[in-house]
Amino acid sequence: MLPASWARSAGYSSPMDTSSAGSPPESVDLGYQEAVIDLLGVLAYGELSAFERLCDDAAMAPNLSDKAQIAEMACAEFGHFQLLRDRLIKLGADPEAAMQPFVAPLDAFHASTAPADWLEGLVKAYVGDNIAADFYREIANHLDKDTGQLVLSVFEDTGHSDFVVEKVRAAIAADPRVGGRLALWGRRLMGEALSQAQRVAAERDQLAGLLAGGPGRPGVDLVELSRMFTRLTEGHAKRMAALGLAS
Amino acid sequence: MLPASWARSAGYSSPMDTSSAGSPPESVDLGYQEAVIDLLGVLAYGELSAFERLCDDAAMAPNLSDKAQIAEMACAEFGHFQLLRDRLIKLGADPEAAMQPFVAPLDAFHASTAPADWLEGLVKAYVGDNIAADFYREIANHLDKDTGQLVLSVFEDTGHSDFVVEKVRAAIAADPRVGGRLALWGRRLMGEALSQAQRVAAERDQLAGLLAGGPGRPGVDLVELSRMFTRLTEGHAKRMAALGLAS
Numbered sequence A, B: 001m002l003p004a005s006w007a008r009s010a011g012y013s014s015p016m017d018t019s020s021a022g023s024p025p026e027s028v029d030l031g032y033q034e035a036v037i038d039l040l041g042v043l044a045y046g047e048l049s050a051f052e053r054l055c056d057d058a059a060m061a062p063n064l065s066d067k068a069q070i071a072e073m074a075c076a077e078f079g080h081f082q083l084l085r086d087r088l089i090k091l092g093a094d095p096e097a098a099m100q101p102f103v104a105p106l107d108a109f110h111a112s113t114a115p116a117d118w119l120e121g122l123v124k125a126y127v128g129d130n131i132a133a134d135f136y137r138e139i140a141n142h143l144d145k146d147t148g149q150l151v152l153s154v155f156e157d158t159g160h161s162d163f164v165v166e167k168v169r170a171a172i173a174a175d176p177r178v179g180g181r182l183a184l185w186g187r188r189l190m191g192e193a194l195s196q197a198q199r200v201a202a203e204r205d206q207l208a209g210l211l212a213g214g215p216g217r218p219g220v221d222l223v224e225l226s227r228m229f230t231r232l233t234e235g236h237a238k239r240m241a242a243l244g245l246a247s
Helices: A004-008 A030-059 A064-090 A095-112 A118-140 A145-154 A161-174 A177-203 A205-212 A222-243 B004-008 B030-059 B064-090 B095-112 B118-140 B145-154 B161-174 B177-203 B205-212 B222-243
Strands: none
Touching (some): A030 A118, A118 A145, A118 A222, A161 A177, A177 A205, B030 B118, B064 B118, B095 B177, B118 B161, B118 B222, B161 B177, B161 B222, B177 B222
């Protein structure tokens, strides 16, 4: 997860630096600024592709009311995209350029986890989005206040989870074999998410650096990092259980 | 366009009835109420399927910024769907039941006019949505005030047209042959729209009756109906010209 090359990224200074506790200075700190733009870029493309993926799910909905529910989730993701894009513009960044490095890994994630049917789509929306939400909420703790708040607001619970939980549990109740298939699916989603996250972290030093800190700069040490992964895994297991699935 | 069977629909009373000029009475008038529910149903499913169709277009976008622009249009359509669905609920109707009769004809329209590429998608979004908007704005004149205002608000110009006009004109400037192909496409869209509208009008007496009036009830006569079609055709020609296309 931690790129060996991170130590090479000179010029980066974390907002957790004791000399600039709280918000980082508005000026200087180009390395941090670049890392934030990377972060907003990956989040923005993540939301835009979540919108597209939910559009595909909507097309598989068994009835108009379920279709509308998924379409509403899609538009909520698009609203998040707009917030992130607007922040990128405010920071003087080109949103398209900021998103571009993340198109390939995120598209690869979605291609390798294309739901075969409506239920797999629901589980992916619920499990996948919440893994992402937990992960970025962890990162939000290591950001300046403005960026941290934006990240938290983007991942605020949109209250759509209840819909998914209800539909999946009903499907398992109707046919228990569905539970086995979806449990496997949930594990695969977690595996693919971790694999793509590692790829992004390896390729985008500064982004990974938001978590890792660097020489002479306090960040997340390996103990804390391992705790973070424990929390993410526990969160995932809890959600699988809510769906009635073994994790 | 006018179903011969309309005269059979007894019990219908138009809000244009001189005895109830202005708003129709809140109570009675079950035929009118049913016609309004039909109208809101076709509009709601129209918006929901416009959302889906624009999602497909977004997937064909040549770059992320165009993709975001189309996704924004999709979410605007979904917002309209929500308004219409909420009104149906307020009227005591089941939105899904109200939309159901229009699923087949609207899906048939979209299936027969599936855009082959990004530009055809843009022209369809612009030309198709505006034909629909003009048509329903005409109908809005024959509705009670509340319903009429809702219909008008749903078809308010969302300011997305400029985007399409600019993209299509640029594509034609770059390759004039594109203009010939898209002009044919525009004519086909108009033809298919009319054909499906006729099908709906023939099958849904009360809906058609909103325009047609009935025995002893002033409505739109044939002269006014022919003027209306002239206005719709002129509007279409004007939009094709704005795109740089022969109509």
